[in-house]
Amino acid sequence: MTGKEEQIKTNVKILRSELKNLIAFFEQDLDYNKMVYEYWNAKDILGHITFWHESFARNISDLGKGIKPSPLKGKLSEVNRQSVESTKSNSIEHLIKRLKDAHNTIEEFIFLDSINLIPYKSGSRDYSRSEHLEIVSNHIHKHLKDIYKKYGTTKEQNTDFRKEL
Numbered sequence: 001m002t003g004k005e006e007q008i009k010t011n012v013k014i015l016r017s018e019l020k021n022l023i024a025f026f027e028q029d030l031d032y033n034k035m036v037y038e039y040w041n042a043k044d045i046l047g048h049i050t051f052w053h054e055s056f057a058r059n060i061s062d063l064g065k066g067i068k069p070s071p072l073k074g075k076l077s078e079v080n081r082q083s084v085e086s087t088k089s090n091s092i093e094h095l096i097k098r099l100k101d102a103h104n105t106i107e108e109f110i111f112l113d114s115i116n117l118i119p120y121k122s123g124s125r126d127y128s129r130s131e132h133l134e135i136v137s138n139h140i141h142k143h144l145k146d147i148y149k150k151y152g153t154t155k156e157q158n159t160d161f162r163k164e165l
Contacts, residue, residue, distance in 0.1 A: 004130065005111070011133035012110060018140040019103060022049065025147060026092050036143075036150045040084060043095075045143050047087025048080060050099045056136060057105035059119050060129075064109035071119035079121060 025042075026032065032043040040048070055072050062069040072079050087095060109115065110129055117126035120135075127135060 007130045008110060008133065011130050011137065012107065015103075015133050015137045015140075018137050018144065019099065022046070022140055022144055023096055023099070025144070025151075025153075026096060030151065032092060034150060036146055042147055042151070043092060044084045044088070045147060046092065046095050046099075047090065048083040049140055049143060050095045050102070051083035051087055052139070053099055053102040053106070053136070055121075056118070056132065057102035060109045060115065060132075061105050063115045063118065064112050069119050071122050071124075073122040076121070 026046055030042075032046070033041045035041050036045060059069040059071055074082070090098070110133070115129060117128060118132045119126050120132070
């Protein structure tokens with residue numbers, strides 16, 4: 001296995017761990033309407049992460065199938081607002097299912113050598129498979145830390161799996 005493949009494998013493990021923690025948090029039967037940010041509650045954050053994970057899955061799947069990807073368009077603030085608005089009516093269970101489905105798609109294509117650069121959003125630069133995994137893991141990790149802080153859970157110290165690998 002090449003160094004590049006090893007890095008992708010490591011980054012997939014990190015992402016799996018972040019997703020596992022995120023899903024575990026949302027399987028606790030808490031009040032997920034508690035505000036974490038000024039305009040977003042915990043459920044909104046799950047919708048936001050799911051929306052972006054589905055975008056990653058669509059883009060990498062399209063590349064893997066030889067189809068030109070159609071990355072999200074618009075200013076980041078607009079796309080983030082759309083991420084919450086478009087998922088608001090979904091249940092926690094449905095968002096988790098969508099997140100898992102998107103992740104399965106990502107893992108189906110992430111090791112294809114034919115995929116070099118993955119689009120993130122129109123107007124943004126494309127990222128290598130390893131970079132994209134790292135960005136997504138860091139994004140989820142940041143939101144999880146904020147959620148844990150707001151909910152007063154002690155799990156925060158266990159969220160950085162980079163130390164375990």
